Amino acid sequence: MVLMSVLNNCLVSITNAEKRGKRQVLVRPASKVVIKFLSVMMKNGYIGEFEIVDDKRAGKIVVNLIGRINKVGIVSPRFDVALGDIEKWTVNLLPSRQFGHIVLTTSYGIMTHSEASRKGTGGKILGFFY
DSSP states (O other), X not given: OOOOOHHHHHHHHHHHXXXXXXXXXXXXXXXXXXXXXXXXXXXXXXXXXXXXXOOSSSOEEEEEEOSOOSOEEEOSSXXXXXXXXXXXXXXXXXXXXXBOEEEEEETTEEEEHHHHHHHTOOEEEEEEEX
């Protein structure tokens, strides 16, 4: 069986562990996009610290959960999002305006939709969490 999306596999593992009430989850394989996505989630207070375990292969990540995640997912394909279209995507993906984040990959790096609109840039949509 071939692994199609490393990011989707990671986020599904986190969601399932969160639903089961686990405190930690082991995510494999690790990638740069997964690490950046998790750091955005950690910066916004949805997960605790995470530790990257180098096993001389693809790597593993141990994520500490704090019980704040309701839903997390990716948007595939990675649609282009212009600065004016960010509001449309937030209405479609998030439950309300005050709640949740959309993660974009921009020329300034991977960031949330609010940071991207503050910096005045669009990008490609990676996923969302709330």
